[in-house]
Amino acid sequence: MTPVRVSVLEERQNADDNSSTMKDGRRSDIREAGLTLFAERGYHATSMGDIGRAIGVKGPSLYNHLKSKQEILIDIMVTTMQDLLAGFDNADSNGEPAERLREVMAEHVRYHALHPRDVRIGNREIPSLEEPARELVLNLRNEYEGKWRELIQDGLDSGDFSIPSVRVAVYAILEMGIGVAQWYRPDGSLSLDQIAALYADMAARLLSAKVTVADSTIEN
Amino acid sequence: MTPVRVSVLEERQNADDNSSTMKDGRRSDIREAGLTLFAERGYHATSMGDIGRAIGVKGPSLYNHLKSKQEILIDIMVTTMQDLLAGFDNADSNGEPAERLREVMAEHVRYHALHPRDVRIGNREIPSLEEPARELVLNLRNEYEGKWRELIQDGLDSGDFSIPSVRVAVYAILEMGIGVAQWYRPDGSLSLDQIAALYADMAARLLSAKVTVADSTIEN
């Protein structure tokens, strides 16, 4: 269920090298250290020296494997959005809207539970991205939201869902799932499958509204 | 409904000065500039020179009004949590759990819609806080969550609510409302009252679960 992805950094390396078999382990070590440190302290509060120290080298040595600190951030944020997009497509089926909703929500929640550092950076460090990467990430995010809007619109059209605003419903559901990254612990009393099912339930309930606002469909 | 609050910075000023009538306008100007810049770029990406420029003075001049950059952040984050706590108590009634839930959720949403910069900083810059302010803010946050847990537990005990996990329900509902700060626009097609009512509806629906997970009450 977890989508297969190739890190942007890894891709760059493969493009530069002829031997795609020789995988520069340092590169993924750096990514991993950046993931932890950016998530804990934030991008601007993390120095290249910090990242170097985390993998046992000095700061300047990192430049043998990348061109800038920014490159690490871009790699993390782009691959995270690509993962979420691929995860949606993987989980989506051609069944009933209600069932499709449960499946993509479960995947959304699983991804956020299993990749808390990635999504935390993804949600906090957008201002730290330089153009054009920032635009790219925002576009990927819009693409992700668009998939959700389509699914929920489908259910609205078929009569399976009943809500006054597709847009608000999408925001509410996505945000709800994002929160899992902040509290999920693998050794908690709820299993990941239980949590995913719980959130799938909650999302499903959200979409069967008894409208109390003035007009039944306000806008999109 | 919006709780009255006194900025920590203002309090400090009043404590230092004898003339509490002479309110140093610069102080709140600085707070306002920090609010905008920290929210847009992040704390570490904002310099004292940036804040000074926003109010028409040089960076060093700011130190006539405060002792450190950190002080601005602390003020913003502490008063934000105090506002949320006071907002909860103000909105809470002694009626039925379902009605109390609707009222505090509407207030939660209104606050996030009307103070997007404050809550954005509040949710992103916790790692930028130095001790002991960090502990203090986390305690206030726990206090806020605790109020929600109590309310939802009340509704569970009285049979008004039906959910497998109070804790998960609180996380889901709070996070849902926090998201409003990221998309609400005063000139949007939905009025703030409509939005608040929508989220109150969604929260109410979340709490009337038909349990699909194995055990009906998993934990707290």
Add this chain to the structure above:
DNA sequence: CCTACCGATCGGTAGG
């Protein structure tokens, strides 16, 4: 409220 300035730290480069 300003200019001048401090020590520290940053991202990144040179050169080996």
Add this chain to the structure above:
DNA sequence: CCTACCGATCGGTAGG
């Protein structure tokens, strides 16, 4: 992969 070093920028202070 390292040391040495670069120019830039930072938060904050001195002194007026």
